[in-house]
Amino acid sequence: MGKRDTRVRGIAARAGGWSARHRWAAVGIWVLFVVLAMGLGSAAGTVELKDSEQLGGETGRAAAIAEQAGIEEPAGETVLLQAKDTGLKATDSEFRAAVAAVIKAVEGTGKVTDVTSPYDTKTISKDGRSALVQFDMRGEADTAGERVEPVLKAVEEVQKDHEALRIEEIGGASMNKTFDDAFGDDFQQAEFSAVPVALGILLVAFGALVAALVPVLLAITAIMATMGLMMIVSHIQPMDETSSSVMLLVGLAVGVDYCLFYLRREREERAAGRDPETALRIAAATSGRAIIVSGVTVCVAMAGMLFTGIATFKAMGLASLMVVAVAMVGSVTVLPAVLSLLGKRVETGRIPFLHPDKRRKANGGAGKGGSGNDSRFWTAVLRVVLAKPAISLVVAAGALVAIAAPALGMKTQNLTLDQEFGDSLPIVATYERVNEAFPGGSDPAEVVVKADDINSPEVKSAIADFRAQAVSSGASRGPVDVKVHDAQNIAFVYVPLVGGSNLDKAEKSLTIIRDEVRPATLGKVDGVEAPVSGQVAGSKDFNDQLGSAVAPVFVFVVVFAFVLMLLSFRSLTIAVTSIVLNLLSVGAAYGILVAVFQHGWGASLVGAEGVGAIITWLPLFLFVILFGLSMDYHVFVVSRIREARLRGLTTRDAIQHGVVTTAGVITSAAVIMVAVFAIFGTLSMQSMKQMGVGLAAAVLIDATIIRGVLLPAAMALLGERNWYFPKWLNRLPDLSHDESFEEPSTQPQPPQPPAVEGERVGV
Incomplete structure (x- = not known):
């Protein structure tokens, strides 16, 4: 095979090249990193979130007063x-x-x-x-x-x-x-079952046991290292169980995906006739770069959770950010070393009936319109989409807008016990009976009264007036109980709220207590502090805090994702379309959630119930997670399209080539994500069902309608405008790192395309 000089640029290519040349060193450094992270983490221990750190507002202040006084309320x-x-x-x-x-x-x-x-x-x-x-x-x-x-x-x-x-x-x-x-074992079993599910899908995708094990092992080691790092970081930002579960979910998804992208490209290049060294170098320069762009974008999206001001979200965001970063680094460093060490042995444990040898041999060659990963289905779809791009765009976008429409009426709240578990447990019926007989009695508002002298006559009188007015105001039917801690000069006043398990009515009662009863009684005594907490108050404070965080998080994630896409692809059009398509994907996921869980349409199909609301934390959580994860597919497809464009194909042929050649790997990656997320949709808790169904639906839509129809249709309509990059933006840093690499000797080198105005093409 003839060879020509190759110039390598970019972090991914350099990292992959070094890793392949120093295979044992790269593997040893990775193993040492994982062991050190876990060892140091175990030695440091985990600092868990306290009640007072969970929320701001009155709920957080009430918990802080109790903690500072050393009072631990019994169950x-x-x-x-x-x-x-x-x-x-x-x-x-x-x-x-x-x-x-x-x-x-x-x-x-x-x-x-x-x-x-x-x-x-x-x-x-x-x-x-x-x-x-x-x-x-x-x-x-x-x-x-x-x-x-x-x-x-x-x-x-x-x-x-x-x-x-x-x-x-x-x-x-x-x-x-x-x-x-x-x-108790429900969630844990779901976490553990995610790994064998992913492995089974990878077996089908690769048809070889070793090739299927490599992505899973990389994801697991990345998760293990992140667990250790979380313990260390918890001394700065305390963690909780939720952040660990989300970290595992995200880590498995992106860890497997990144490795899948890399490994499939390396195998594709070998099937096209390239020697293992060249195939690995091309995979590092192309898929490796796509992984870095995607990983950084996902990390930026996850960082959006840090702007909520809510400790649980900050912990989830930090944990997710770390596992994505670790998986990204592992994919572009230790993975090339492992593939170099394995060589052809990566095909060990082949399953003949999945990938017959004759089929593999027939899949060689990368022509103008496709490669060994050609999918008949996607080829047929692309033929229709590219023939009628305007109609395809209108139909696909119209369908997604229709799916997203129910989201306009989204109602969010913390789910009550009966909403969360339905009538599956006898204790839920007990909860309802208590609330019916004693409205608010099972979840009373809790007023933490702190005074210089809790037993002074004026404080006692104010507490007595508060108890009386809480009932006379109509906010409570009583009885209003008081528990005094003399030594700490603190009293707890328990007020059953009218409305009970009906959160809308209970919040109105809470407002009366906070805004009318308290100022007229306890608020008149100097030196008295009386924040109102409890389940209803916590729900309201959480909603208020989350509502104020939506705009900054949205702006941060969208703006930074836009800038990263702009710098990475040197195209204003690509950056804009990526944001629009991601927002469509998230909107469709919201619409499905509202239709299924709020209105109950088709809820029985997923073993759910229409509970009349979406749990408060889910919309923002889904936005951040999905906006990050959907960038995986977008970056991978657009990178392949741009690569083909830079190699001389027309934009339309580049679209055909990019979408069809990535169809197999994106389908495999999407099936893994959907399967993992769907496992969480099988849990008994409605909040977990909502999360699982929302994530699975969004990934499925993203990998099919968005990447298979909307993206190619939009790019086909835009034509050469896809590569538009205004001259005045040339001062921005160039993160494109276009790579040149060897062509098989059987194929002539295609000419470079003419430069689109304002864009740097070529290398």
Whole structure:
């Protein structure tokens, strides 16, 4: 094979070249990095997010006051006693006997403290048919679920002796135990099953066990290294379980994708007749560069979460950013070394019926319109799209706009217990019964009163006035309970909110408490601080904080992604179209979410329910994640189109070549992402279903309608304008790093295309 001089530019090409020449050193450095990251991380330990760091506003301030005072609220539990017979009342002897039996039973376990009778606390419903026995679990609230089982069994025994009554326990500890028993392994199993699913799809894609294992192993080692880094970074930005789960999800997706892009290009070049060294160098210069552009863009998108000001989002953003960066670096450094070491052994463990040898041999050669990865399906689609680009654009864009339309009526809120789990658990029915008999009783507002002297007459009087006005204002039906911590000069006031599990009504009650009752009572005493927290307050504060963060995050992600695309492709048109297409993809995902989970259209098809709302954190989370991940496909396809254009093909032929030759790898990558995300859509919690379905739908749309129809149609209509780069932008840094590489001796070198105005073509 004849060779010509090759000039190598760009970080990816240089990194790949060094890695291939120093194979064992590259592998050793990577292994050392992973081991060191995990070792140092384990030694440093993880700093977890505190309640006071989760949110700003009054909810965060209330948690901070309690933490600074060293007060750890115990896990509160409630036993509902409710007459099944409408004639039985709480004042009847049988009912009183049941109350006494419950009190005796729970106290007898030795696991509880501060047991109160409904006859003392007045926690008897208006109709007289329901009453609440309340108590606290001994020990730390976080681990109370592990100690609550004897109490639950004691209550069950009392139920057996009083068939005329419904006797059920509910509270923080009992709910945690119930959910852990029912769904504790749910999420973990989904995480672990994602790896074999990805491996199975890669086996089909490559037809060889070793080739399929390489991407999975790279992704796993990247995740392991990031876990160690997260532990170290947690001392600056505390982490939580959610950030770890999101990191695993994103790390597996991009780690496998990046390796897949690289490996498929290397195999394609070898199938086209190039020697292994040249094939690897071309893969480094092309797919390696695309990985860096994509990785940096994804990192920028993930960094958008840092602008929310919400600790959980900041932790998720930082964790995702780190795993993408680690996977990107691994793909362009250790991967070339591994492929160089393996050589033809990467084909070991072939599955003949998937990829027969004769088919592989027939797939050689990279002509003007296609290559060994030609897909008959996408070739047929492209033939139609390029023949009628205007019609294809209108139809595809119209379909996506129609799909996105329901998003205009999106309603977001924190899901209540019944929305999250439906009627799948008995404790959900208990939750609803408590809320019906005692509106807001299961999730009261919690006012943390801090004073110089909590027992001073004026503070006591203000608290008494607050309790009275909370009821007289209509915000609560009572009883309003008070727990005083004398030593710390702090009091906790618990206010059941009218509205109960109806968050819209409960928030109106909360507003009355915050804006009317508090200023008229506690607010009049100098030196008194009284932030209002609780589940409803936390939901409102979270919504308010998230709402104020949407604009800055949106602007940051879009502007920086635009600038990166502009500098990487040296085309104003490519940068604009990439942003528009990504926004269409995200909008369509929003529309599907609203249609399925808010309106319930086709919800049963995905094992979901129409719960009337989208969980608050999901829209912004999806925007950032999807905007980042969809850049994978866009950068890969456009890079291939631009590469063909620079090699002398017309823009239309370059589009045909770029889309068709990347169809196989993008299909494989998309199937892996959709499968992994769909696993999370099978979880029992509606919030996890929403996340899984939203991510899977968006990736599927992005890899098919966006990249297979809209992108080629738009580029075909734009023609040479695709490469428009105004002269006044030439002062910007050039990150294009166009590569020249060897052609097989059987093919003449194509002429360079004429320069489009303002654009630098050639090398």
